[in-house]
Structures are given as structure tokens and as C-alpha cells.
Amino acid sequence: MPVDRSTFFQIMSAFPTGVAIVTTLEADGTPRGLTTNAVTSVSADPPILLVCIDRKSRTLPALTESRRFVVNFMRDDHAEICELFASKAEDKFARVAWTPGVAGVPILHEGAIAHAECVTLEELDIGDHVVVTGLVESGSAPRPDDVPIVWFQRGFSSAPVQPQPL
Numbered sequence: 603m604p605v606d607r608s609t610f611f612q613i614m615s616a617f618p619t620g621v622a623i624v625t626t627l628e629a630d631g632t633p634r635g636l637t638t639n640a641v642t643s644v645s646a647d648p649p650i651l652l653v654c655i656d657r658k659s660r661t662l663p664a665l666t667e668s669r670r671f672v673v674n675f676m677r678d679d680h681a682e683i684c685e686l687f688a689s690k691a692e693d694k695f696a697r698v699a700w701t702p703g704v705a706g707v708p709i710l711h712e713g714a715i716a717h718a719e720c721v722t723l724e725e726l727d728i729g730d731h732v733v734v735t736g737l738v739e740s741g742s743a744p745r746p747d748d749v750p751i752v753w754f755q756r757g758f759s760s761a762p763v764q765p766q767p768l
């Protein structure tokens with residue numbers, strides 16, 4: 603028997619993650635996006651990452667149709683924007699600075715310390731989420747003094763980081 607939902611969330615709250623806002627476009631050009639922490643790299647060569655999106659997300663149909671998305675890795679002082687994109691607000695993109703990327707998909711250039719522009723490779727239905735893998739076609743890396751936001755025990759905090767050169 604699996605543990606219940608609440609126990610699962612409590613267990614997973616032990617694992618600190620960064621926070622990324624995944625953006626995409628509807629067919630008519632309307633931007634969509636949501637806050638995520640289920641993001642990880644999958645392959646280095648070719649460069650592939652994955653995001654896990656709830657079936658109930660309003661962003662998911664647009665992502666599935668466009669097969670294009672941007673993963674915006676968020677800065678430590680942008681908890682408010684992460685909360686906004688974790689909501690069902692209709693005007694998310696009116697309340698944040700963004701620029702269109704190569705495929706027109708929004709890049710949150712002020713709130714993100716880095717971003718990855720992706721084209722969808724596969725979608726895999728797992729439980730109540732869809733795992734989306736994306737080939738990273740372009741992006742930007744953080745500067746040494748950039749600090750990512752962290753999600754831990756259901757709260758936002760700032761990562762104590764000491765960047766090392768790659």
C-alpha cells in the first residue's frame with residue numbers, strides 16, 4: 603500500500619530543491635507558466651532535462667501543443683513571483699518582466715538567474731503528472747554572485763552558495 607498524499611509531501615519536503623518557472627505559449631501567442639521544483643537534468647550529450655507537470659495545470663495543454671518551453675531558474679529574492687506562478691491568477695505575465703526567447707516563449711530575464719530553452723522530446727504519463735523531457739537548444743548560465751531560491755519544508759529561502767568554477 604502506498605503512503606497517503608500528505609505523508610508523501612512530508613517525506614519529500616526533506617529534499618531541498620531550486621525553483622523554476624516553466625513558461626510556454628498557447629497557439630494564439632498567449633503566455634502560460636507555472637512554478638515547479640520537479641526539474642532535473644537527464645542527459646549531458648545530448649543535453650536533456652525533464653519537468654513534471656500536474657495534469658490539472660492550465661499550462662500543460664499549451665506546452666503539449668507547442669512542444670516548446672523555457673525553464674527559468676529563479677533568483678532568491680523572487681519568492682513573490684514564484685508564489686504568483688504557483689497560483690491560478692489570469693494575469694501572471696502582466697506582473698513580471700519578460701522577453702520572448704528564440705521561439706517566442708517567455709524568458710523571465712529579471713527574476714531568473716539562468717534559463718534553458720527547450721523543445722519537447724517525449725511526454726510520459728506517470729500517476730497524476732506528465733513527465734516532459736526537453737532538448738535544451740539554448741540558454742544562459744548564472745553569474746558567480748547569483749543566488750538561487752530554494753524550496754525546503756514548504757518554504758522559500760536563500761541558498762547558502764559558494765560557487766565553484768565548472
Ligand SMILES: Cc1cc2nc3c(=O)[nH]c(=O)nc-3n(C[C@H](O)[C@H](O)[C@H](O)COP(=O)(O)O)c2cc1C
Binds near residue numbers: 637639656662684687
Ligand atoms: C515550490 C513549488 C513547486 C511546485 N512544483 C510543481 C511541479 O514541479 N509541477 C507542477 O505541476 N506543479 C508544481 N507546483 C504547483 C503549481 O505551480 C500550481 O499548481 C500552479 O497553480 C499551476 O499553474 P497553472 O494551472 O496556471 O499551470 C509547485 C508549486 C510550488 C509553490
